[in-house]
Amino acid sequence: MMTGARLSWKEVRDRIHQRILSGDYAPGDRLPRDADIAEELHCARSTVQRAMQDLSDGGIVERRRKGGTRVRSDPVTRATLDIPVTRTEVEQKGARYGYQLISSKTAMTPRSVTGNFELAQRKEMLRVKALHLSDGRPYILEDRWVDTTTVPEILDIDLTTVSANEWLVQNKPYSRCDLRFYAESASPESAELLNAKIGDALFVIERTTWIDEAPITLVRAQTAPGYQLLTRI
Amino acid sequence: MMTGARLSWKEVRDRIHQRILSGDYAPGDRLPRDADIAEELHCARSTVQRAMQDLSDGGIVERRRKGGTRVRSDPVTRATLDIPVTRTEVEQKGARYGYQLISSKTAMTPRSVTGNFELAQRKEMLRVKALHLSDGRPYILEDRWVDTTTVPEILDIDLTTVSANEWLVQNKPYSRCDLRFYAESASPESAELLNAKIGDALFVIERTTWIDEAPITLVRAQTAPGYQLLTRI
DNA sequence: AAATTTATTATGTAGCTACATAATTGTCAA
DNA sequence: TTGACAATTATGTAGCTACATAATAAATTT
Numbered sequence: 386m387m388t389g390a391r392l393s394w395k396e397v398r399d400r401i402h403q404r405i406l407s408g409d410y411a412p413g414d415r416l417p418r419d420a421d422i423a424e425e426l427h428c429a430r431s432t433v434q435r436a437m438q439d440l441s442d443g444g445i446v447e448r449r450r451k452g453g454t455r456v457r458s459d460p461v462t463r464a465t466l467d468i469p470v471t472r473t474e475v476e477q478k479g480a481r482y483g484y485q486l487i488s489s490k491t492a493m494t495p496r497s498v499t500g501n502f503e504l505a506q507r508k509e510m511l512r513v514k515a516l517h518l519s520d521g522r523p524y525i526l527e528d529r530w531v532d533t534t535t536v537p538e539i540l541d542i543d544l545t546t547v548s549a550n551e552w553l554v555q556n557k558p559y560s561r562c563d564l565r566f567y568a569e570s571a572s573p574e575s576a577e578l579l580n581a582k583i584g585d586a587l588f589v590i591e592r593t594t595w596i597d598e599a600p601i602t603l604v605r606a607q608t609a610p611g612y613q614l615l616t617r618i
Numbered sequence: 619m620m621t622g623a624r625l626s627w628k629e630v631r632d633r634i635h636q637r638i639l640s641g642d643y644a645p646g647d648r649l650p651r652d653a654d655i656a657e658e659l660h661c662a663r664s665t666v667q668r669a670m671q672d673l674s675d676g677g678i679v680e681r682r683r684k685g686g687t688r689v690r691s692d693p694v695t696r697a698t699l700d701i702p703v704t705r706t707e708v709e710q711k712g713a714r715y716g717y718q719l720i721s722s723k724t725a726m727t728p729r730s731v732t733g734n735f736e737l738a739q740r741k742e743m744l745r746v747k748a749l750h751l752s753d754g755r756p757y758i759l760e761d762r763w764v765d766t767t768t769v770p771e772i773l774d775i776d777l778t779t780v781s782a783n784e785w786l787v788q789n790k791p792y793s794r795c796d797l798r799f800y801a802e803s804a805s806p807e808s809a810e811l812l813n814a815k816i817g818d819a820l821f822v823i824e825r826t827t828w829i830d831e832a833p834i835t836l837v838r839a840q841t842a843p844g845y846q847l848l849t850r851i
Numbered sequence: 852a853a854a855t856t857t858a859t860t861a862t863g864t865a866g867c868t869a870c871a872t873a874a875t876t877g878t879c880a881a
Numbered sequence: 882t883t884g885a886c887a888a889t890t891a892t893g894t895a896g897c898t899a900c901a902t903a904a905t906a907a908a909t910t911t
Contacts, residue, residue, distance in 0.1 A: 405791060429897070430862095431896070431897080449904070449905095450862045450902065450905095451902095452861075458788075464701070464795070466699060470693070554693050562849075566848075567846040568801035585803070586803045586818075592695065612800065614799040616796060627864080651890090653891085661866085667892075683890085683891060684892075685892085
C-alpha cells in the first residue's frame with residue numbers, strides 16, 4: 386500500500402483522523418484548508434480531497450464550500466449493515482438451510498402496508514408467508530406482500546421450491562430500500578412456527594423496496610429468539 | 619449538477635445502475651471495462667472509475683483487477699444507519715429531552731462484558747445506569763461500562779448533570795465501534811424504569827467502542843416499547 | 852443602517868497522464 | 882503433464898490542471 390515515498394489518500398485520511406482522535410482538533414474546530422494540508426504532507430490537494438470526503442462520509446467532519454472543514458460537534462455513530470439473502474446468511478454460519486412455504490394468496494393490503502409503500506389507495510397484492518430454517522430449526526418467519534402490478538411474474542413462480550426472498554432479489558433489483566428494526570412479542574401463531582413461547586421478544590426486520598416509484602415488496606421478517614444483527618466489520 | 623454537456627460520475631453511476639435494474643446486465647454478468655464505458659459515454663475513465671467504485675461500495679457490483687467488473691450474483695441489502703447522541707435524537711423529534719442518573723459505581727466486569735471488549739482478563743470498570751426521557755416519558759435505559767484505565771477523567775465528571783453518553787461522545791472519539799441489535803423481554807427492574815410491563819419486548823442497541831486497542835465503553839441501551847430504528851434516507 | 856451587488860475563497864468535479872497492483876493467461880523448460 | 886516464470890490486462894491510485902459552485906466577506910448603493 387505505497388508505504389514508501391508518497392502518501393495514499395487512506396494514509397492521509399488516517400493521519401487527519403488520528404489528529405482528531407488525539408485531541409489536536411476538538412469537536413467544532415476548523416481544520417486547515419485542503420491545500421495547506423496537502424503542502425504540509427507533501428501530497429496533492431486531490432489526495433487530501435479524497436481523504437476528507439471519506440471522513441465526511443463517515444460522519445467525522447463536516448465540509449462546506451468556502452466555510453472549510455470542521456470536526457463534527459454533534460458526532461453520530463454511523464454504521465453499515467449488510468443483510469444478505471437468508472439462504473446465504475444461514476450457509477455462511479455453516480448451517481444447513483431449509484425453507485417452507487406456509488401460505489400464498491392474493492388479498493387486499495391493510496392500511497399499514499399501503500402506508501409503508503406511500504400509496505394512497507389500498508390494493509390487491511400477493512401475500513406470502515414462509516419459514517426459513519437453519520439446521521432444521523426455525524430461523525426467520527417472513528410475512529411478505531408483493532405488488533403483482535409491478536411484479537406479475539411472481540404469480541407463475543412455484544414458491545414451494547424457491548423462496549420469494551431469493552427469487553425477488555435475484556430477479557427484481559430495487560432502486561430504493563427502506564429498513565425498519567424493532568422488537569415485538571411473539572403471537573400464538575408466530576410462537577408456534579418459530580418454536581418460541583408466546584410473548585417471547587422477537588427481533589423484527591421490516592424491509593420495503595421500490596423500483597423507481599413502483600412498490601415491489603414489503604417483508605416483515607420475525608427472527609427466532611436469540612437472533613442478533615451485527616454491523617459488518 | 620452539470621446537466622449539460624459532460625456527465626458527472628453520479629450520472630454515470632446511475633446510468634450503469636439503470637442498465638442493471640432494467641436487466642441489460644443480469645446478476646453474475648460481466649460489464650464492459652471502464653475504458654469502453656468511458657468511450658461510449660464520452661467521459662473520462664476516471665469518471666467511470668468513480669461511478670464503479672460507488673456501485674461497488676453499495677454492494678451492486680464486484681470488481682477485481684484484471685477480472686473486470688460483474689454484477690453481484692449474491693446481492694446484499696446494504697444500509698447505513700445513523701445513531702445520534704440520545705439528546706439530539708429526542709430533540710430532532712421535537713420533544714423535550716430529560717436525563718436521570720440511576721447509579722454509578724465501579725465494579726468487576728462480568729465475562730460477557732470482557733468478551734465484548736475482546737479482553738482476556740476481567741477488570742474493574744465504572745458501571746453507569748441512566749435513563750433518557752422524551753417529553754418526560756422514559757425513552758432509553760442505558761446500562762454502561764466505562765474503562766477507567768482508558769478514560770480516567772470519567773471519574774471526575776458529575777454524571778448527574780451530564781450524561782455519560784454525551785460526555786464520552788464529545789470528549790472521547792473512538793477508532794472502532796461495534797454495534798449489535800436484538801430483542802429482549804423486559805425484566806422487572808427494566809419494566810419499572812421504562813414504564814413498561816414485565817416481559818414486554820424491548821429493542822436493544824448494544825455498542826462497544828475502542829480507541830486503537832484500548833476499550834472505551836460498552837452500552838446496552840434498552841429502548842422503550844414502540845421504539846423503531848430506521849435507515850437514513 | 853439596511854439591502855443589494857460584487858469579489859473572494861474553499862471545496863467539488865471532470866479530464867488527463869503516469870504508474871502501481873493483482874489476476875489471469877500464455878510460454879517454456881524440466 | 883506440471884511447475885515456474887513472463888507477459889498481458891483491467892482496475893487502483895496519485896498527481897496535475899482547469900473550471901464549477903456555494904458560502905462568506907467586502908463593497909456599494911438605496
